Amino acid sequence: MFSPVNEKFLNKLRDILGDDFVLTDDEALSHASRDETEDLCFPPDVVVRPKTPQEISSILKLANIENIPVTPRGGGTGLSGGALPVHKGIVLYLDRMNKIIEIDRENLFVVTETGVITETLKDAVEEVGLFYPPDPASKGSCFIGGNLAENAGGPRAVKYGVTKDWVYGLEVVLPNGEIINPGGKLLKNVTGYNLTQLFVGSEVLIAAFDDPFDACQTVPAMFHAGLNPSACEFVERDVIQMALQHLDKKLPNSDAAAQLLIEFDGNDEDQLSEETEKAGMVCMEGHNDLGGGAIDVILANTGQRVNEIWEIRSACGEAVKSHSVYKEEDTVVPRAKLPDLFVGVKTICAERCVKSACYGHAGDGNLHVNLLKDTLTDDEWETKLPPTITEIFEHCVSLGGTISGEHGIGWSQKAYLHLATSYEEIKLMKSLKNVLDPNGILNPGKVFE
Amino acid sequence: MFSPVNEKFLNKLRDILGDDFVLTDDEALSHASRDETEDLCFPPDVVVRPKTPQEISSILKLANIENIPVTPRGGGTGLSGGALPVHKGIVLYLDRMNKIIEIDRENLFVVTETGVITETLKDAVEEVGLFYPPDPASKGSCFIGGNLAENAGGPRAVKYGVTKDWVYGLEVVLPNGEIINPGGKLLKNVTGYNLTQLFVGSEVLIAAFDDPFDACQTVPAMFHAGLNPSACEFVERDVIQMALQHLDKKLPNSDAAAQLLIEFDGNDEDQLSEETEKAGMVCMEGHNDLGGGAIDVILANTGQRVNEIWEIRSACGEAVKSHSVYKEEDTVVPRAKLPDLFVGVKTICAERCVKSACYGHAGDGNLHVNLLKDTLTDDEWETKLPPTITEIFEHCVSLGGTISGEHGIGWSQKAYLHLATSYEEIKLMKSLKNVLDPNGILNPGKVFE
Numbered sequence: 001m002f003s004p005v006n007e008k009f010l011n012k013l014r015d016i017l018g019d020d021f022v023l024t025d026d027e028a029l030s031h032a033s034r035d036e037t038e039d040l041c042f043p044p045d046v047v048v049r050p051k052t053p054q055e056i057s058s059i060l061k062l063a064n065i066e067n068i069p070v071t072p073r074g075g076g077t078g079l080s081g082g083a084l085p086v087h088k089g090i091v092l093y094l095d096r097m098n099k100i101i102e103i104d105r106e107n108l109f110v111v112t113e114t115g116v117i118t119e120t121l122k123d124a125v126e127e128v129g130l131f132y133p134p135d136p137a138s139k140g141s142c143f144i145g146g147n148l149a150e151n152a153g154g155p156r157a158v159k160y161g162v163t164k165d166w167v168y169g170l171e172v173v174l175p176n177g178e179i180i181n182p183g184g185k186l187l188k189n190v191t192g193y194n195l196t197q198l199f200v201g202s203e204v205l206i207a208a209f210d211d212p213f214d215a216c217q218t219v220p221a222m223f224h225a226g227l228n229p230s231a232c233e234f235v236e237r238d239v240i241q242m243a244l245q246h247l248d249k250k251l252p253n254s255d256a257a258a259q260l261l262i263e264f265d266g267n268d269e270d271q272l273s274e275e276t277e278k279a280g281m282v283c284m285e286g287h288n289d290l291g292g293g294a295i296d297v298i299l300a301n302t303g304q305r306v307n308e309i310w311e312i313r314s315a316c317g318e319a320v321k322s323h324s325v326y327k328e329e330d331t332v333v334p335r336a337k338l339p340d341l342f343v344g345v346k347t348i349c350a351e352r353c354v355k356s357a358c359y360g361h362a363g364d365g366n367l368h369v370n371l372l373k374d375t376l377t378d379d380e381w382e383t384k385l386p387p388t389i390t391e392i393f394e395h396c397v398s399l400g401g402t403i404s405g406e407h408g409i410g411w412s413q414k415a416y417l418h419l420a421t422s423y424e425e426i427k428l429m430k431s432l433k434n435v436l437d438p439n440g441i442l443n444p445g446k447v448f449e
Numbered sequence: 450m451f452s453p454v455n456e457k458f459l460n461k462l463r464d465i466l467g468d469d470f471v472l473t474d475d476e477a478l479s480h481a482s483r484d485e486t487e488d489l490c491f492p493p494d495v496v497v498r499p500k501t502p503q504e505i506s507s508i509l510k511l512a513n514i515e516n517i518p519v520t521p522r523g524g525g526t527g528l529s530g531g532a533l534p535v536h537k538g539i540v541l542y543l544d545r546m547n548k549i550i551e552i553d554r555e556n557l558f559v560v561t562e563t564g565v566i567t568e569t570l571k572d573a574v575e576e577v578g579l580f581y582p583p584d585p586a587s588k589g590s591c592f593i594g595g596n597l598a599e600n601a602g603g604p605r606a607v608k609y610g611v612t613k614d615w616v617y618g619l620e621v622v623l624p625n626g627e628i629i630n631p632g633g634k635l636l637k638n639v640t641g642y643n644l645t646q647l648f649v650g651s652e653v654l655i656a657a658f659d660d661p662f663d664a665c666q667t668v669p670a671m672f673h674a675g676l677n678p679s680a681c682e683f684v685e686r687d688v689i690q691m692a693l694q695h696l697d698k699k700l701p702n703s704d705a706a707a708q709l710l711i712e713f714d715g716n717d718e719d720q721l722s723e724e725t726e727k728a729g730m731v732c733m734e735g736h737n738d739l740g741g742g743a744i745d746v747i748l749a750n751t752g753q754r755v756n757e758i759w760e761i762r763s764a765c766g767e768a769v770k771s772h773s774v775y776k777e778e779d780t781v782v783p784r785a786k787l788p789d790l791f792v793g794v795k796t797i798c799a800e801r802c803v804k805s806a807c808y809g810h811a812g813d814g815n816l817h818v819n820l821l822k823d824t825l826t827d828d829e830w831e832t833k834l835p836p837t838i839t840e841i842f843e844h845c846v847s848l849g850g851t852i853s854g855e856h857g858i859g860w861s862q863k864a865y866l867h868l869a870t871s872y873e874e875i876k877l878m879k880s881l882k883n884v885l886d887p888n889g890i891l892n893p894g895k896v897f898e
Contacts, residue, residue, distance in 0.1 A: 336555035
């Protein structure tokens with residue numbers, strides 16, 4: 001289907017980039033063969049490290065002529081295999097495009113290259129009193145360009161939106177090598193927040209429940225009561241215990257069946273206290289026939305305690321990963337359907353004897369379902385996994401949901417795309433992809449064949 | 450290029466819709482021949498009034514087979530001629546699809562048909578304690594579907610965003626008649642506000658300036674000071690006086706060269722007063738070497754006074770329209786460039802002896818520039834208008850801006866699209882349009898040829 005990469009082609013890449021930035025050594029190829037998606041491994045033929053859009057344009061024009069696939073790579077933290085060169089060819093590694101070009105305080109915009117680490121960007125704007133809200137779990141190593149590609153979210157999305165809500169202009173190298181500049185510093189929206197205005201601080205409630213279903217039911221009740229938390233996270237007992245063990249930390253009520261972590265931020269101390277107090281009452285009072293209130297609610301209201309809670313929450317992914325071979329699914333439903341999603345997932349897993357551990361952005365209806373290999377044999381795992389995933393996704397779609405809230409389809413979910421997307425929509429996506437990339441050289445094998 | 454509409458074709462439409470909803474009488478054709486874009490008039494051959502997506506699908510499939518153009522029409526309030534059937538054929542009038550299907554308080558979503566009047570939708574959600582923020586000037590008669598098509602804004606966009614920021618799922622009839630359902634009740638964002646939480650009220654400052662440039666300079670200063678107004682509008686003297694005359698109302702300082710109308714909303718009385726007071730000081734203190742502060746600032750802090758101010762602001766468009774033949778341009782620049790945009794517009798108009806009257810959403814950098822025929826002869830008007838518009842748009846683009854903030858390109862601005870959009874981008878848009886609508890039957894003649 002594609003042509004092989006030969007020495008003549010490598011020399012053409014060296015003409016564009018210089019010898020230092022065309023890599024074929026084992027270390028470079030091995031690094032580019034993996035992201036954070038389970039244990040997938042696809043080494044490319046060559047890794048290139050361009051510095052400018054013009055260099056990317058030249059690479060893409062050459063790749064079209066020579067029929068070589070090109071797979072862009074950012075921080076390599078993706079959870080759907082989007083950065084993996086499944087058809088070999090070129091990995092376009094964007095780590096050298098790591099400059100923040102301008103922080104425009106007058107217009108509240110930042111102009112940045114694609115390879116800047118998200119946390120670096122957040123810190124840089126905070127230094128001049130501004131706030132970039134999206135905070136994916138991988139923010140310490142992911143690139144802002146990858147955040148755009150996957151439309152990254154994170155806990156604060158429930159109040160402040162996802163990456164796309166904060167992007168106003170782009171410089172785009174099209175698959176054919178043409179460069180376009182849609183958008184710009186033009187708003188018809190808020191495009192930045194002044195920290196001085198928004199934050200005197202934040203407080204987090206940790207509400208422990210003896211039934212995860214009750215915790216899920218409390219989430220829509222919170223919003224129904226007129227509260228607008230800046231984060232509302234759900235964590236199952238197994239996950240919180242794995243995270244605490246991973247960090248060697250303790251948390252009261254860590255043996256409760258589930259926890260909600262509910263954060264409020266604001267610019268008025270009194271109002272903040274009032275909201276937190278009201279949220280605590282919503283947690284305690286219960287929202288079903290059997291009561292269903294929290295068994296305990298703890299308040300973290302110092303900067304240090306708030307940070308500790310977020311450190312525990314942030315460790316959940318890593319803790320699950322180090323506990324067992326796993327497969328993470330990124331289900332999302334309308335917020336009020338979260339209890340039904342959770343119960344369905346648990347029932348399906350119990351029936352199929354697959355262990356699961358769930359946590360996620362409950363305020364968004366976004367539940368990360370981790371299926372664990374645990375004590376299953378390799379054969380059992382391989383056999384049980386696909387039908388379990390299919391059934392979970394079918395249940396999710398039946399609740400008005402879809403199969404990825406923030407991780408994307410990439411390579412690892414494409415077998416399931418048809419469960420959430422109609423034949424007509426997939427056909428349309430393919431037609432649009434074909435207009436943009438008629439030779440199919442850009443990131444082939446992702447989303448659909 | 451297209452086939453003519455004959456009786457046989459009309460009968461096929463009648464088979465789909467029934468006789469009552471296939472209209473060829475003079476009144477129906479005349480109504481569909483105009484929108485609010487100057488004095489343009491393009492009568493169609495037939496107006497159809499479908500009730501369901503399935504009927505629209507059947508009409509589009511038929512139109513593709515018979516090669517007849519189809520132009521959708523909502524409330525007919527557009528300012529760029531988007532709804533005008535410039536190649537005749539069918540007008541797809543969506544007034545019968547006017548049901549609000551569901552207000553989902555659990556998930557904070559509303560599900561609505563396309564032909565619901567925006568204000569009806571706003572009122573309906575407010576009745577159950579929710580808030581739909583976009584508020585285009587035409588909200589009393591425009592349809593929500595048209596708001597999506599043009600991505601309508603309005604004064605409150607500066608804080609709450611434009612229409613696209615509030616849309617999460619769609620049922621779309623593609624030009625080929627296929628129906629797709631992208632999105633859904635899935636958030637990774639705020640999707641509704643509880644009024645109870647957000648609003649105890651709003652206050653408006655009316656700041657009068659003796660130089661419009663000073664007013665423009667005050668706008669970025671306001672945001673720089675950490676304030677986050679829910680509206681920040683600019684109105685030139687001529688426009689405010691036309692509006693007052695139109696309504697037979699009075700306003701203090703109405704002879705000042707320009708006014709800023711700055712609204713704050715919030716859920717805490719004290720904080721609201723504090724913000725308004727701080728904004729008043731930002732207005733008074735001046736932001737250039739010559740001072741440049743407001744000559745007076747008045748506070749409207751009762752519901753009735755706030756409504757009166759918005760009534761005057763809302764009348765600006767109608768007042769200019771009834772004053773003179775005019776052409777309205779919808780320039781938008783990065784907020785801090787608003788003073789440069791304004792001065793440039795005034796200089797260009799003075800040099801070319803064309804009268805202009807400006808107002809708009811200053812907080813968004815969005816200035817509506819009305820060029821007035823006034824005492825010019827028809828010949829002078831026809832001769833002077835195109836080069837004046839070109840020069841204004843070139844100036845706007847040189848400031849990092851573009852040629853339409855919220856009205857769209859439609860028919861009336863397509864001659865100028867190339868000023869703001871590169872050859873590569875236009876080529877790409879045409880390719881995408883061609884995939885979606887290979888026979889070019891849907892709304893032909895708009896945006897580009």
